Amino acid sequence: MNARLVKFADCELDIERYQLRRAGEEVRLERLPMELLILLASRDGELVSRADMVRALWGGNLYRDTENGINTAVRKIRVALGDDPSSPRVLITVKGKGYRLDGIEAPSRASPDAAADAPAGGPPARLMVLPFANVTGDAAQDDFCDALANEASATLGMLGPERLVVIARTTAARYRGSSKSIAEIARELSLDYVLEGSLAREGARSRILATLVRCADQTQVWSRVHEPVAQGALDILKELGAALAADITPAIAKEREALLARRLPVDPAAHDAYLRGRYFWYRRVHFDAGFCAHHALSAEDFFRSRRYFDTAVERDPTYALGYCGLSNYYGSTVVHGCFAPDEGWPIARAMAERALELDPALPEAHHAMAAVHYFYDWDWRRAEAGFREALRLNPSHPESHRLYARLLLGIGRDSEGYAAMARAEKIDPYGFQGSRAFGLVLAGKHEDIVREYFSPGHREQSPLVYQLLAIAFEVRGLFEAATESTVEALTGCAEAIAAATVRSRWEAGGYDAVLQGHLDDLRARQRSGYTSPLLLAETFARLSAPDEMFHWLERALAERSSRLVELRTNPWFERYRTTGKFRAIVKQIVQ
Template identity: 30%
Template structure:
């Protein structure tokens, strides 16, 4: 049978090429919705049950609630077909049963074909194909019966061989299926120089599995970011598109990228299925789609296969992996991977005790697999970055260094390990030379690691290398245009580029009025403009959004109402001194309050460390020059060995 094109209304569907056209122009549809659409269209208007859909799309061996996956696929089909579920033109819902395709279909034969629909179109004229007579002419002379018999035997042998080959391909013996049907990377066409990995969709229907989808999104971004020829948008900027209904072209325009990678994840027990779909943004073109399965829960191996396939498709090279750690093909314990992804998810929710939760998960991952370098790298940053309620840096920073050194010892190609060392060298050891060396190494390994650009920019700006710092910040902003703006705003602020800093602060608050560090950035810049009351009001919002205790919030409100900005800072100082009697308070915060109050008698406070913490070029509380001169008598030229994590989300 020749290949066919199925036409309905203004659409045409090429089932062989997995291509949907609207008025002759390609329409993007992901792999799973495309498979479902083909299934519906080829059923000639018959009902397709939900169980049929599950078996066709996900297979019989997946025993999970796939209701969410089916509903999502149907929704995406209806979106591209512009179909109204209330008055369907194409896909009709049969309550509690399934779906049917109700539009009239016109079958248009095409020349040629790929052989998937039978072999009769390959036969010579006047030839009949039966189960026992293959390639035998319809009328043979009687004198050729012996030849005909030989042909029959040869044909049966051929049929048997084809059957064996089909079984081998179906079972994918020794990777035969991939080698026979391997996708050839595209040649020519627009170059893909920038990419956004959208949040992978969790199809399990179990919200507790979101950690897996988010973790795989981050790992894919990290792996693809190893290419210096490709700009990959950061995790912080893409996560806002979780569950979005925006068209790919609109997302690509907002992020200024050439292509978008979408995907889904479905896990049932140890079985993991990942689908990936690469779409060029302009013109909108489906470039590649694939499904990956793992039967042993090896998430990282599947993620690696996806990254390698995308890199081949867009013809970019990823940085070589460390042969001392990965060359032997050693895989990470699947249970350790599960704990690692849970820890990563907790860390990204930083605050409210989640840091300790992350540490617990990561330590369990390491216990399951003591050679798990990635887990050590993330654990290092979990220790190094201080959040309210955490232990003090004197206790945590040595642990952070130990974890970071272990990470790079196990895998010297791990950018996260080198970034952690740079952070520790800068903030705890004040070793600028080592911090710069480690920052450069991290960016060599992952040129798209936005937070590493930000950390390096901070070091450069406090070293007086402002132009270099701003170049790093601008690169970071290219990688995270809509999120993670707090650190760039801080670097601009420290460089005394207050207009740039204020612009970023206003952008942060416009995007998310409840983002605490956006409020902090507004407050800091208001201080520079002499708007001390407005600054205090924004600092109060920062305290509220950061989860400060109700008692502290009450005291700050009362101080602000009583004596404006001065009352606010006096109340803040009194609360810090009270809290410090029972728990850790970063001395840099106390020093900042003393500076605002113009109090040079801080040594009598009982918090002598607060006077030994802050280099003026680093202080996130630089005020008017006259006030800085008054405060300089007690602010020494060493900065904090207990630097809290001010702006910047890791």
């Protein structure tokens, strides 16, 4: 199914815009009926039980009048759809079981025309920029070829989402030097087009060849040789970006011309440093923050990224992306348990503000400020506005989709959150592998995680998936499997000593010994440096020690621990969610 637009009867449900249209006219629905309709639409006509609805819409809270809430929401949906309640044809009641949505249309494939000619209203084409080939004979030009591909990807990613979805460069980089054909790559990533490129030199002149290939039949649908007039590396990048925008989507080239010119710094070395910093930041940030903090995983990649981001802004103090990188660094290290919130977030805010001053139309800057509003200010309205603006400016920015999904799941808008998390993984399936599993953890769907990612004959998973499986197994009481998944996750993160320690604790005293070991490690770290009180609260919750748990939760609340924004969905507190004391704490966070 097209995750964005679902058609049934004479209606269209645009999940991304949170909009229902009937016969072309928008129909207003309140939040709860809209959430239920999105849930039903996301199941492709399958039955959705009332129990599933309670879990999705109320987080399983049995103290709410969920029966009446479901009945009211169903009634309002039928009114909006023009569905006769005495003889419904769209929203069908299965007595004693639940409901299903009938008549959902299968999505049509994109036209085999070029991406620039995709018809308005049709599904957007999926494109990936392959690493540019260096045919100059000079190995020193490899980095410049990488920069050409990165800029081409970033340029095209900022074009209209109704026309083009660009797969992120972290996924594209996996195919450097690959022997796989375009058809094989297209099948793996569900691509419609790939953009190939190469760099050649004739004396002092550069020649850049760019070719757009339709994956369905591997036909070359567009090709251009570009000989930059400029000689400087950054000017060449700007020329290439403008040429691609002008040729592939001429209708919006002028609209984006100023934005494209601002993405790049004055000094080429600043851009190179930023790309290197982003590489190390991505490599570390896509682990589960709670797992990393509990097991004190190495934060060296974070620290290396900061050194490169610092270099970027030192080389060019007007380079907005460099400040975005620094904002991301200072915020992420707090979320991952390296520093206290008041040490990192004020600096993250200042860096995001500087980036916005330099370039108010930079999507990464809006994303950075939205993260501050979310994790530190606990201002959901401003955070959502920031993420939506970042995605308006660049609909192919996976990190914005992923963090926006976390916000949506954290405030109970689960159906929208699932869709946003799925988009992040679809745009960058390697860099964000496990994003969907992360969404399932936040939604408390631990059985679904185990079934989907740990079924018989399952393939080897990313460290993030093993981290999430460890959580799911523990919540379900499958402690041996939780231990093994923890060991797999630590091994995948090159933490062999920590993995061996967990295994030896399990063998010596079972899972109680594993958890007590976590607590002992935290106490030792607390004596030598900063340790988030939320980590201690989580560990005491897992050890079924509520008094100590609430003590440390209050301490976490006092310091505004970043991950408290997801307290409602934190799996370690599941058994305490219905208590008055816990709900009082949640109320202070989610207003």
